């Protein structure tokens with residue numbers, strides 16, 4: 001076990017939780033590999049970067065004054081812990097981050113108050129150049145259902161202060177959970193007008209559904225031209241991540257509460273499918289080896305910049321599907337709809353982009369969206385769940401949403417009919433399944449139906465489709481979508497022209513989803529308004545406008 005892989009050994013505990021911390025640390029080192037209810041499976045061991053101070057490397061000379069250029073973050077809360085993230089970086093566009101190649105000793109503290117008078121957990125971690133000097137601290141021994149403040153230190157430099165919280169105990173009756181979900185923040189397509197509003201929301205969690213970065217070069221008319229090159233390898237993915245993460249409004253949204261994140265395609269490249277790049281895309285000519293090398297680099301850069309309760313990847317294969325519980329009230333099932341999927345079929349029948357009729361090849365029973373292993377995990381985890389609400393954090397649209405005639409978007413679940421039938425089989429007996437979806441840059445409310453190919457059959461689950469934070473939806477497609485998809489029996493709401501995110505409130509009786517839109521992403525400041533509110537009563541999968 002290397003230094004950065006050692007389990008947490010808090011060295012300066014506050015009075016209140018001293019014993020709890022000792023017990024938790026002992027348990028943590030005794031049960032290395034136990035995922036403790038986080039259910040992240042075999043990938044969960046050895047994640048912490050914490051070490052006892054004696055194990056920390058010496059402080060390198062001549063470090064710059066600013067070492068937290070990308071802010072801090074927290075994520076994947078459990079009832080007794082939360083992941084704390086920082087990357088020690090002065091210049092995200094320089095190959096070494098502006099901090100050299102030596103390991104850097106990092107301190108961390110968790111307190112019950114913003115002024116850190118009552119520090120309840122603390123420790124040290126070694127930030128290693130092999131992981132871009134990122135640290136993922138598993139801050140254990142915390143109280144359930146409690147807000148905390150946290151910060152990092154390197155020598156006399158102190159990070160921004162973040163606010164994090166733990167989840168309620170697994171058996172707790174929870175009155176309410178408020179979470180926002182968001183996706184698709186292409187910096188070129190629009191300004192980040194929505195981000196300060198997301199930072200200010202009164203929510204316990206943000207669930208991010210992917211397309212956190214985009215991999216393209218700067219295009220004509222770019223709202224925010226890139227300073228980083230189009231990423232193709234680890235160094236350039238780090239630069240692109242550094243550019244996105246450097247934005248103070250995005251940092252503020254992370255500083256305000258934990259995030260639970262998954263990826264979509266653009267964290268690697270548009271419309272990739274497992275070991276195949278999009279044939280028509282910039283990487284379309286890559287050999288499988290070249291592609292998997294690139295995918296491994298992209299996944300590593302993802303890990304390095306996100307507050308994940310996972311070990312770092314060590315190959316192109318990186319399991320990120322996992323679940324996060326919120327007492328008896330809610331269970332989140334975080335999916336990966338890109339790494340394991342069958343290739344998109346029927347490209348030769350496509351009418352425009354990836355839209356076309358479902359061809360015979362797409363109907364094959366062995367085609368998959370999630371891969372066998374993730375499908376099995378999801379089926380078992382859903383069957384085991386005792387939560388009132390079961391939230392599937394997903395990428396592409398599940399509900400049947402054909403455009404005119406039988407033309408569908410072949411990149412969505414519509415293009416994977418056998419996989420969708422298996423998903424619906426798993427959802428049918430689950431209490432209050434709710435699918436939350438990103439990717440498509442259109443907001444909507446729809447029903448996943450009992451026969452998922454038939455929009456007229458009975459609803460099984462509600463699907464809330466968030467719009468994008470800034471990514472564009474083609475203006476020429478807006479009237480087509482509004483004229484066709486919105487007429488379907490299972491589609492209750494469509495809004496294709498607005499950018500923003502969704503705020504959900506869950507209680508034992510009700511899900512309330514507020515679709516929050518800014519007026520424009522052409523100007524950096526705009527009011528935000530609730531453009532629509534939809535309500536789902538527990539026990540009835542039919543959504544209704546509030």
Ligand code: FE
Pocket residue numbers: 184185210211266439440441468471
């Ligand atoms: Fe997107």
Ligand code: CA
Pocket residue numbers: 265270271411
């Ligand atoms: Ca795509």
